Amino acid sequence: MTTAQPLDVQPTPLALLLLGREADPKSERGVECPGDLPSPSDPDLVERARAAKEKLGDKVFVLGHHYQRDEVIQFADVTGDSFKLARDAAAKPEAEYIVFCGVHFMAESADILTTDDQKVVLPDLAAGCSMADMATAEQVAECWDVLTEAGVAEQVVPVSYMNSSADIKAFTGKHGGTICTSSNAKRALDWAFEQGEKVLFLPDQHLGRNTAVRDMGLSLDDCVLYNPHKPNGGLTVEELRNAKMILWRGHCSVHGRFSLDSVNDVRERIPGVNVLVHPECKHEVVAAADYVGSTEYIINTLDAAPAGSKWAIGTELNLVRRVANAHPDKEIVFLDKTVCFCSTMNRIDLPHLVWTLESLAEGNLVNQIRVDEETESFAKLALERMLALP
Ligand code: 13P
Numbered sequence: 155m156t157t158a159q160p161l162d163v164q165p166t167p168l169a170l171l172l173l174g175r176e177a178d179p180k181s182e183r184g185v186e187c188p189g190d191l192p193s194p195s196d197p198d199l200v201e202r203a204r205a206a207k208e209k210l211g212d213k214v215f216v217l218g219h220h221y222q223r224d225e226v227i228q229f230a231d232v233t234g235d236s237f238k239l240a241r242d243a244a245a246k247p248e249a250e251y252i253v254f255c256g257v258h259f260m261a262e263s264a265d266i267l268t269t270d271d272q273k274v275v276l277p278d279l280a281a282g283c284s285m286a287d288m289a290t291a292e293q294v295a296e297c298w299d300v301l302t303e304a305g306v307a308e309q310v311v312p313v314s315y316m317n318s319s320a321d322i323k324a325f326t327g328k329h330g331g332t333i334c335t336s337s338n339a340k341r342a343l344d345w346a347f348e349q350g351e352k353v354l355f356l357p358d359q360h361l362g363r364n365t366a367v368r369d370m371g372l373s374l375d376d377c378v379l380y381n382p383h384k385p386n387g388g389l390t391v392e393e394l395r396n397a398k399m400i401l402w403r404g405h406c407s408v409h410g411r412f413s414l415d416s417v418n419d420v421r422e423r424i425p426g427v428n429v430l431v432h433p434e435c436k437h438e439v440v441a442a443a444d445y446v447g448s449t450e451y452i453i454n455t456l457d458a459a460p461a462g463s464k465w466a467i468g469t470e471l472n473l474v475r476r477v478a479n480a481h482p483d484k485e486i487v488f489l490d491k492t493v494c495f496c497s498t499m500n501r502i503d504l505p506h507l508v509w510t511l512e513s514l515a516e517g518n519l520v521n522q523i524r525v526d527e528e529t530e531s532f533a534k535l536a537l538e539r540m541l542a543l544p
């Protein structure tokens with residue numbers, strides 16, 4: 155009988171304080187956190203967070219993405235994937251403060267979808283996303299020029315993954331496109347192909363390719379890869395004219411680590427294992443997996459799985475560990491042999507949350523995420539198209 159890979163690798167108790175320091179403030183990776191943070195070794199952190207949250211009462215609503223640490227998730231009023239959290243944020247107009255335990259692009263989306271009176275707060279401004287950073291407004295504007303010069307822009311509908319900056323969402327809204335998440339990417343592509351003949355999919359090439367090929371029946375040859383670091387994206391006019399899916403060359407550094415070898419190894423190690431992966435994984439990993447879906451889908455599938463079943467999961471480790479702990483009757487292992495946290499998600503730790511909640515409770519608004527009016531109006535168009543998808 156095979157035994158599960160131990161899931162006993164503990165996240166560092168220390169905040170990852172150096173990461174993102176003095177980074178480009180325009181980047182999703184953000185800037186350093188200005189706060190006077192409590193020490194991570196303070197034994198009263200849990201009590202302090204509880205007391206500050208209680209003091210704030212209904213004024214605060216805490217959202218927690220599934221990749222957040224357990225120490226943070228315990229204080230979330232709701233947990234979810236990025237789609238669910240966007241909807242949850244929009245459905246809470248009475249909360250003055252939305253504390254978003256997730257990453258920068260999620261907090262921006264929450265700001266766009268909430269009322270002008272509500273303040274969205276990100277406990278650490280350096281909690282960005284390397285994938286979102288892979289498509290800047292300038293690069294995407296240049297890409298649109300390339301598509302225009304190739305004579306295809308009019309046939310193209312942009313579809314941008316939620317994991318993108320507000321600027322990219324605004325570009326998408328302006329050009330008649332929609333946002334998608336990993337839970338509704340197929341519906342978004344179905345909608346986009348009703349509006350036009352081609353899709354420009356930003357910024358995650360893998361989610362775009364996997365959805366097009368696995369869920370929509372397109373071929374790999376229907377997809378081309380636009381590389382923003384090459385002249386004309388590294389594509390000829392003919393390639394652009396023949397393509398149905400123009401995939402932006404971006405990826406998630408966390409999910410990008412899973413390989414076909416990880417899948418083959420686990421199948422050898424655990425006979426009868428079900429391989430369940432997130433669609434941000436590479437195409438060959440998704441093609442070799444048994445099940446593919448968003449974080450919400452992964453949780454629901456494992457909740458519904460029979461006792462005694464065996465699972466290898468290809469997504470972020472905080473989530474895998476939490477579901478494994480919740481289901482001791484099932485064998486749930488991490489797909490890769492190496493530890494695979496999202497380092498920017500992990501920046502939101504208990505000291506940052508305590509500092510945020512205590513500051514708000516004292517009347518000091520910290521780390522507010524605000525999208526400017528013009529960007530917001532176009533980005534909202536794109537987000538609302540997503541929320542209206544059938
Ligand atoms: P979902 O929350 O849409 O599953 O996306 C995963 C992710 O990478 C979030 O950053």
Ligand code: SF4
Pocket residue numbers: 221257282283284285286317406407408409470496497498499
């Ligand atoms: Fe970005 Fe990947 Fe981290 Fe999600 S898991 S925030 S896509 S780097």
